[in-house]
Amino acid sequence: MTKRHRVVVLGAGYTGMFTAIRLARRTRRAGVEITLVNPSGRFVERLRMHQIAAGRELAVRPIPELLAGTGVTFLQGAATAIDPEARRITVDGSAFLAYDTLVYALGSSTDTGNVPGADAHAFTLNGPEAAGRFAARTAEVAAAGGTVTVCGGGLTGIEAATELAEAHPGLNVTLISTAEPGSMMGEKARAYLHRALGRLGITLETGVRVAKVLPGAVELADGRTLRSDACLWTTGVRVPPLAADSGIATDDRGLVLTDATLRSVSHPQVHAVGDAAAVRMDFGLLHGSCQSGLPTAQYTADTIARLVRGKTVKPFRFGYFHQPVSLGRKDAVVQFTKADFTPAGLRLTGRTAARYKELVSGSPLMTYRYSRHVNVTTLVSRGGRAVPEPTV
Incomplete structure (x- = not known):
């Protein structure tokens, strides 16, 4: 045999x-x-964790159901x-x-170990349970007219901040970032993003670094202390x-x-x-x-x-190929890129971009479903060349 x-x-x-x-x-x-x-026996749609953070429910997708008919053995x-x-x-x-x-x-996962207090006093989007805990706390803060700080102005931080501001109109949302949000985008796409942040009433603190996370505040490296009834940490990876x-x-x-x-x-x-x-x-x-x-x-x-x-x-x-960023449920900006991730001339905004972003977020599940029957091709060979292997 x-x-x-x-x-x-x-x-x-x-x-x-x-x-x-x-x-x-x-x-x-x-x-x-x-x-x-x-x-875990649940498949986690990481692209949608900011939706859970804003209080929205996502479908639970058991891993064995996604593997049904493939012959793959699942070991939890x-x-x-x-x-x-x-x-x-x-x-x-x-x-x-x-x-x-x-x-x-x-x-x-998001790294909370590099800034004092982040591991003890900040929430993350590291899975549905973590996002759900933050959602529960945010609902309390919003009911009291309090303030949520989102630390990290990358794509995750932007999506979380806009989703929160849209879902909780009475909530004060502050986005803290060392770099300008959308800095990787072209000028017009970045300007659209900033208009959306302003329209949603999000306060921007850019060019600053969080030095410490406290129980009810964040301390900035420039010496200022900002109120923070709930802190969401989206910066740093481990x-x-x-x-x-x-x-x-x-x-x-x-x-x-x-x-x-x-x-x-x-x-x-x-x-x-x-x-x-x-x-x-x-x-x-x-x-x-x-x-x-x-x-x-x-x-x-x-x-x-x-x-x-x-x-x-x-x-x-x-x-x-692109940089798609949701700005709430009905708005988004998509910056198309060159192979090296620098911005190209084409962009999408508004509801068209939101539909595009939703298609992107749902595409992995569609890929898994169809891949059980046919070979689905993703963007593998678009530009870029491999380089010699690193020296150990």
């Missing part, structure tokens, strides 16, 4: 889920056994150790799971230390160092995708996002399928 090739995918976020489903279809006759491991549990030499994973501290190929897709602790080569942030085929430079049987991977194109290191994560998942599923069949693989290539 021919031994089945065992593939284990760690993490059932956007990239891990897509890798497992696509790989199952690509290897359905190749004798491959796929196991998807995740601590947390990977606590990896032995890359023995090719074995420890799950929940006691169970062992062997693999021939490992896909490391554990993703990232990844699980599992790869580094297991002896897999990582960079100084814990991202798995990959070669041009997204395989670990120290352990080629380990593939890394999404936020967990240090993926470098000729224009620089990819930043963690669904836009770049899904193509890494698609590429990795196809790569493993080819390797199992003894075929060669080409280097991963990727180029960015």
Whole structure:
């Protein structure tokens, strides 16, 4: 009897889920056994966590339902150790799971450890439960006419601030950012974004850094203290230390160092995708996002399928396409980009942009659904060139 090739995918976020489903279809006759491991049985739509924060309910999507009919085995549990030499994973501290190929897709979360008080006094959007706790607190603050501070002027902070201001008209929302919100966009798209912030009554504190988070305030680096009845922390990213602790080569942030085929430079049987991977194109290191994560998942599923069949693989290539930002439920701005993420001339605004952003947010689930039956292609080969693998 021919031994089945065992593939284990760690993490059932956007990239891990897509890798497992696509790989199952690509290897359905190749004798491959796929196991998807995740601590929670619920698939989390991270692109929509700001909607939960504003008090909106999202559909609960059980992971086994998304995997139905694929042949992928789901194991609910947390990977606590990896032995890359023995090719074995420890799950929940006691169970062992062997693999021939490992896909490391554990993703990232908001880092509250770099500013004093953030871990104790700030909320995050690290999952539905965390977003739900913030929503409950925000409802109390809004009822009292209080103030919510959103720390971080990136896309997540902008979406959270505008969603909150729209859902709670009596709430005072302050957005604090070291850089100008929308600084990565073109001038016209950025101007539209700022008009939306003004229309929603959001107070901007730009060019400043939060030095400390207090129980009822945030202290800025310039010495000022701002009232904050609830603080939402959206800046800074951290990844699980599992790869580094297991002896897999990582960079100084814990991202798995990959070669041009997204395989670990120290352990080629380990593939890394999404936020967990240090993926470098000729224009620089990819930043963690669904836009770049899904193509890494698609590429990795196809790569493993080819390797199992003894075929060669080409280097991963990727180029960015857009920067979509929701500004509440009925407004948005979409800045289309060049492959290196710099702004191009085209943009969308208003309701058209809002519909576009909703399509983007819902596209992963559609991709999973159709990928069970056909090979769905994401934006993998648009511009960008792989560069030589890093030196360990």
